[in-house]
Amino acid sequence: MNDLPANSSQRGVGLTVRGLRKTFPGGEVLRGIDFDVAPGEVFVIMGPSGSGKSVLLRHLIGLMKPDAGEIRVGGQPVGPPESASAYRLAMVFQSGALLNSLTVGENLGLYLREHRLKTPAEIVRIVAEKLAVVGLKGQEDKLPSELSGGMRKRVSIARALIIEPQLILYDEPTSELDPQSAALIAEEIVNLQQRIGVTSVIVSHDREFVFGIADRIAVIHEGRILAVGTPAEIRANPNPVLQAFLNVDFKFHPLKSNP
Amino acid sequence: MFQSIGEMTMLFLRTLGSLPLVWRHRQKVFEQFFEIGNASLMMVCILSFFIGGVICLLTGPVLVERGLASSVGGLVGISMCKELAPVMMSILIAGRIGSSMAAEIGSMRVYQEIDALRTMRINPIHYLVLPRLVAIATALPLLVIFSILFGWGGGALVAAFNHQISVSFGSFFANLKDYVNYANVANGLCKSFVFALVIGVVSCHQGLQTIGGPRGIGRSVTKAVVNCIVLIVILDYFLTRMML
Ligand SMILES: Nc1ncnc2c1ncn2[C@@H]1O[C@H](COP(=O)(O)OP(=O)(O)OP(=O)(O)O)[C@@H](O)[C@H]1O
């Protein structure tokens, strides 16, 4: 179970989703989702809070089983994530999901250590290198509880990068980051894609980030895909719900009416 | 209930199936082992000392009255090693260690750490359950040995210094040696081994089943401890019956 898939190349893998449905006791969350992601693409999923984006990502990596429909990664059906799979997948959780009892360094080294892919000395080197990539050089010995929300998110991204995945799923990677760190992460996502051709599926609300980075965007609303297209196509899409979602501005009226 | 019994059996079998991996996870086994020891050795010794003492205190005068002063040692010896040490210590460990296992795994479940492990293709059964089960299955019988010894010590002390009993250390242990043989001690250790497996499996299962925030964790912990104690007491009867 612990060995690297034999027939995997270093390139990214494509993804197809057909007729994906999921119902929870609270109601139907995914009502027939179809989309394709090409190998090496940066695919962004946008949508209002509670529209089922996180649930969709959990299906893509196999943490949840669909009620109906099919998900294929590189042509192979997706099974439980810990079972042997032909491709390396990684996920950055919305909450970070770092192991709270391990230090940052141990969290990052976990994958390589448990699968015995590298010697301890190499692991230390790789961990330091990946931490530097996300701008957290020298924080190996901190516990997750000693980090800020944004730092935890970046550690979590570094942990996913260490897997050297062929498909990487990000759940709101920039939601807790300042603009500078967000730019750093955006740069690394693009970098990774250019270097090893990884496929990225990103859930995000951050409009600037999304339109800067996406090859294609899907907008999900009430469990269905409202529109898929390049950033330019999405901007030009006349759908009122979509335009309302994309063009909200803070309407802030200072309370100065009181004399 | 039948569903969770089925799930627990599955969990146990899967953990057994992953036993060959135990060497690879030896460091985590040691960590868990020492945690169990650290957390409970003191408590086990103190508790057993007093349990042995109270058994002697209650039975001693009765035996002495009927001219059976010489069997005090045997009675304390047998009851300690065959029943009291394994059962009481298992209940203690269910409260002390079972609860912390359920809480730790439960919070990992709730805060998606287990999902994160799975996406890294690390099997939670190998990473979390196996080391805990192996550690408790070795630690509990060891703690029971301490418990037996301290129980005998407590009994002997009360026998010697209680003026209604007044049986010397020498005759207490001489009599104890007459009654208790290695088979009796092994009997108690076997029981505690089975109880250890019960505590490990029930607590890890409850932890893995946790849903819904801090309250869910609390619920899992309570359920784990209660289920462990109930199962220990019921199993104790049947094990005792089997090994009579
Ligand atoms: N395990 C679960 N059990 C029951 N209902 C769930 C579960 N997970 C999610 N849901 C429900 O599914 C819906 C979508 O949740 P999801 O987390 O996917 O939203 P989201 O689009 O990621 O929102 P956000 O942008 O706020 O993260 C919610 O209504 C939620 O209540």
Ligand SMILES: [Mg+2]
């Ligand atoms: Mg979400």
